[in-house]
Amino acid sequence: MKNIWNFFAGTLVLVSKGSKAYYCWVFFLLILMGIGALAYAYQLNEGLIVTAMRDQVSWGFYISNFTFMVGVAAAAVLLVIPAYVYEWGPIKEFAVLGELLAVSAIVMCLLFVTVDIGHPERFWHLIPKLGLLNFPQSLLAWDVVVLNTYLVLNLTISIYILYSLYYRREPKHNFYTPLVLLSIPSAISIHTVTAFLYNGLGARPFWNSSILVPRFLASAFCSGPAFMLLIFLLVRKYTKFRIKDEAIQKVAEIMAYAMFINLLLLGAEIFKEYYTDTVHLASFQYLFQGLHGHSALVPYIWTAMIFNITAFFLFLVPATRKNTITLIIGCVLVFAGVYIEKGMGLVIPGFIPDTLHEIYEYSPSGTELLLAMGIWATGLFVYTMLLRVAIPILNGDFHVADDGVGSYIGDQLFIAQQKDEHLPEPAHSEAEPAA
């Protein structure tokens, strides 16, 4: 117990230390979080009428972001499988960072759902025994269960590993391996259940298609890794953490396959709807062409299509995959492309035209944008804090001191340009802790 407290106290000291860049980044996030909090206070006071959602389009930007973030969270499994199942060294070294990303993404998911509901203070109605969770009837109840399970699993695994390393012990295989194995189906389940949530509604033909689950999974395996790669490239550049090129290449390769499957499935849906040409085509028409003069989403979906296809080729061709610049461009394109396609592009057309064929054009209000920005900042803040602790531990720069009570902090800066990175031959002697 005392050890746990010492570890916790040590991490608090650690996160308070850092370079100017680290402080600026954290304060920047805190400001955005503050703005988000104000927007939420305003929304709580006025009601959800301050959003652009209405009865016709009853879910909007918040649930779009939620759906997207579930995908990002699920994608951590792409690191976990090669790392723990195949024991592939280059990825195993940083699989924990993927798990922590999953934790941060789930935190964002929970926040996006919380701000979307009309009575967040009644959350206890969802707690079994205390409230009345409608399990197993409601897919939303399933989502509550699997998301929280996944959160707890990832927290347990990553904290256990970091905690062990902090006390300079080898993490026990027979403790974390079962949890890791459980986290794999759990990752699949969060995305499957989230897709089922839309999929199971006969009222919404746009979602009521059996390839929705594979589409969700395929797109998650593009967007999640894209986000991870961007972060790993940043981590590699601005912290002391080393990530091998081959690991990054492997992830990029997986993304190329996933993007191919994603585009194939989307194409299959488009073919089916356009060729059969039934009334159910309306939502696709609204999304891709505009319907009865309403075309708010058309520019977005075509942007997403262009982004996704370009990125697919960038990842497919080895030369562009291996070039850092084109790799970064590809990641940004995938991230933005899937964010549009799986966010607004998936949720909104489900409601347009609505069940009585009315068209209400939705685009997020200022409050929705500010609040969503606040939640993104919160997610990044959580991830920054987690990385601030995890990276020094993995590097051996943060561990228990020789007296067994205090902690040794070797990395005082955290975020700092790593000069040796771009030299043809890394000069390791210069990479000593700045402290």
Added chain:
Amino acid sequence: MSEIIKNDYAHHSSRRKFLKTLAAGVGLIALPDKNASASLWEEFFQKHFRELSKEELKNVLTRLETKYGKQFSKQVTVKATPPIEGVRYGYALDLSRCIGCRRCVYACVKENNQSRDPQIHWIRVMQLNKEKGVDLSQAEHYYNPDKVPEKGHFYMPVQCQQCENPPCTKVCPVQATWKEKDGIVVVDYNWCIGCRYCMAACPYGARHFNWGKPGLPAAEMNPATHYLGNRPRPKGVVEKCTFCVQRTREQPGRYPACEEICPVGARKFGNLLDPESEIRYLIENKRVFILKEELNTQPKFFYFYAT
């Protein structure tokens, strides 16, 4: 009702105790004004409608009557009249008679205390083309001519279809909405968390959300209310047509407001289980159809052509 509320009583007593202690504890610490806070916390920790004991239900209804009485400065009754044995409500609407005057829409708003601003309507009347028939993609929702009916058009009011197989209740994560024994789908406004999953699931656009604080002028407030029906709603919850549960469950009962107001007699309401009822006659003898039959929602709202 007794059958509904007696269940689970013993089962949940430990939870109740826990909640009570918690409520008392938190209330004591957080709020200085004892009386005002007591009812606030009571409301916060109120159990699901179907888990309330008789005694608890009585307290809840009294608390609500006091609250609404103060809010609207008039005597308000909040009943919880249970379903009548042997009754299953059905509705039929004669499309050949409806003239699209929307009197039903506004009678409903008045009877059921819907928000005036922002506007909530439980009934949506669509103007359709006679040439096209019942093709919703051709529907005009906001028709506004000087005189109805317009030539070449017919009108189709849509409200909650009170499905036998309701997709909306299935998806609710907290069981805040359910189908009663008389077939009416209701919402516990004190239990709904406002996630709006039911609105995504409803194929008829019958569910409505209180996006803002409901604007209900005290003078226009209908004080004869039912817990599951037309009592004033808070912001952030879903509401819907209940076939005027506050009228139809009374004995002697009254017709739903929309049925009563219809100037052309297009609306018919009755007990589906009574072989002698008018509604049974219509279903058996007229050309009847239900909306979106392929979804297997099994509406108890029938459209027919009498002429």
